[in-house]
Amino acid sequence: MSDHRYYIVTDEAGAGRALDLLSGVFEEEGVPIATMETDEARGLWEASAYGSGEPDAELRDRMARCLAKDFPGVEIKLEIFGETDWIAKSLDGLKPVRAGRFLVHGAHDRGAVRPNDLAIELEAGQAFGTGHHGTTAGCLEMIAKVMRAVPGGRKIGPVLDLGTGSGVLAIAAAKLGPVRVLATDIDPIATRVARENVRANHMAARITCVTAQGFHSTAFSREGPFGLIIANILARPLMRMAPDIRRNIAPGGSVILSGILASQRRQVLAAYSGQHLRHVETLWRNGWVTIHLK
Numbered sequence: 063m064s065d066h067r068y069y070i071v072t073d074e075a076g077a078g079r080a081l082d083l084l085s086g087v088f089e090e091e092g093v094p095i096a097t098m099e100t101d102e103a104r105g106l107w108e109a110s111a112y113g114s115g116e117p118d119a120e121l122r123d124r125m126a127r128c129l130a131k132d133f134p135g136v137e138i139k140l141e142i143f144g145e146t147d148w149i150a151k152s153l154d155g156l157k158p159v160r161a162g163r164f165l166v167h168g169a170h171d172r173g174a175v176r177p178n179d180l181a182i183e184l185e186a187g188q189a190f191g192t193g194h195h196g197t198t199a200g201c202l203e204m205i206a207k208v209m210r211a212v213p214g215g216r217k218i219g220p221v222l223d224l225g226t227g228s229g230v231l232a233i234a235a236a237k238l239g240p241v242r243v244l245a246t247d248i249d250p251i252a253t254r255v256a257r258e259n260v261r262a263n264h265m266a267a268r269i270t271c272v273t274a275q276g277f278h279s280t281a282f283s284r285e286g287p288f289g290l291i292i293a294n295i296l297a298r299p300l301m302r303m304a305p306d307i308r309r310n311i312a313p314g315g316s317v318i319l320s321g322i323l324a325s326q327r328r329q330v331l332a333a334y335s336g337q338h339l340r341h342v343e344t345l346w347r348n349g350w351v352t353i354h355l356k
């Protein structure tokens with residue numbers, strides 16, 4: 063897992079330019095580069111280079127040199143990720159987010175829901191997954207695509223949301239079709255938050271929330287095998303879990319993976335093709351990718 067990142071704050075065009083420059087210098091070495099929108103209202107973006115372990119002054123200096131010409135005087139900032147890098151964000155003050163037909167919103171924005179929206183209301187903020195992150199938005203869109211392709215949703219069989227965070231993707235799947243969903247997370251706080259959000263969205267009868275590290279729980283054999291497995295974690299744990307994911311998928315089932323930087327996509331695809339899961343489609347969002355495999 064990447065343990066820190068150096069980044070600059072810029073606008074959308076600047077993020078695109080920085081992505082090109084940084085990718086040109088660092089891509090070959092496998093240093094993950096990503097851009098993300100951090101403040102839609104003010105048009106703020108960040109472009110980052112990720113490093114592992116202790117902050118690395120050399121990475122910082124090389125980044126500064128690479129950006130100096132196009133971004134004179136720009137400040138290179140540092141963020142260090144703690145043990146758990148999963149962003150704890152309150153939904154208060156966050157705007158509702160649209161991803162395909164979904165509208166993810168807090169209770170204070172119920173008024174924003176339009177008649178054809180699939181609305182997901184999230185209150186508790188101590189878990190990742192508000193829909194504002196490119197990986198969550200990518201997963202929401204991909205789940206809709208995959209489940210729409212199955213008439214009635216029912217035939218897709220049970221769904222697994224591994225690393226459920228706020229429960230947003232589990233709730234989305236349950237809203238799209240009459241499926242049972244197992245939602246798991248390594249973090250008991252996330253599981254509790256997910257359970258509260260599931261209840262607030264009236265989905266408690268169909269979604270079971272369980273605390274588990276990876277596939278270490280009897281819940282998987284009880285509820286599976288799964289017609290669809292969704293896992294928005296990070297590239298490295300996803301590559302490690304490829305054999306477990308393969309074992310828990312029903313014949314003909316689908317896998318949606320995210321939390322993967324664009325520069326890590328090929329490696330992840332290779333790990334899964336080793337498990338005979340082939341690539342169907344990739345969605346690209348702010349430097350992150352969401353992948354559908356079958």
Ligand code: SAH
Pocket residue numbers: 148189190191192193197198201224225226227228229230231246247248249252274275276277294295299
């Ligand atoms: N599904 C949500 C949250 C993604 S954040 C969304 O798409 O927005 C990733 C979540 O995975 C975090 O809540 C983290 O606690 C959990 N996680 C990380 N490693 C895990 C593992 N090995 N097993 C289960 N959950 C894990």
